[in-house]
Amino acid sequence: MSKHESFKGIYVAMYSAYNEAGEVDIERVRLLAQYYIDTGITGLYVGGSSGEGLLQTVEERKAVLEAVMDAVKGRLTVIVHVGANATRDAVELARHAEQCGADAISAVPSIYYRLSEQAVEQHWQAMIDSSSLPFIIYNIPQTTGFQLSASLCAKLAQQEKVIGVKMSGESTYELQQLKAAGGEDFIVFNGPDEQFLAGRIMGAAGGIGGTYGVMPQLFCALDALFEQGRIREAQELQYRINAIINRLLAYPSLYGACKAILQIRGIATGQPRSPLLPVSEEHHASLSTLNDEILQLIAEV
16 A cells, blocks of 8 residues: 555646636635535645636735635645746745645646756755645646656655656556656556546546536546446446536636536636636526536436
């Protein structure tokens, strides 16, 4: 058994929560976190892509985390994405996460500049050194332009605090290679929601995903089927989940569509922050139908 066994499972990549003016709404953050507590998930991943962390100020990100921690009160494991373009901002967020009582921190590399592997390593190392929390590398090359190499993964994994990687690249072969590079106790979280089962089969200990936020029970059920060795049933459920994901991707904004579904359920989180596109009123009817179908599938599993 891995010494980091407590981190395995299903983590909702939590959405942003704004008011009608587009400002962070602390009460809405609390209510959203509260919504997930009894769904069966292991925890929340706060401030990542789905949470629009890179579109928020450092102070906004701090306020969001404080609200999440206030709502959760230890009932869920909280991983905080502290990645930022400037190393000093990421370090400040890492220290704040520890002060708030978070369970782990995570980060993408700095984006925009095409950084060398040495520069990315130095950037991550500053965060690792700034707190006593476990650190989870976030590898998402299709958006950052940086591909985590097996050699850098292996080097970082030699440190006690570096416990895993959120692998959001699209290759499950690369997922397996990072797992092998990190070693037996190294945790890999599957990133692409549509290949959760494939990631688990190739060595992921769990998953962190954005579409989990509108159907956390389905991913918990999928994970349970895998753990029970019921692979054919898990495959069928993944197919049905993927059909939902495909429909969500047809909207102008994936995050906007997911947030609109929560709005239909009575959980207001506002629109995504520009430049992410909103979902307009014309989409409400089809999203309401999709929500009904998601809830029906949840009732079946």
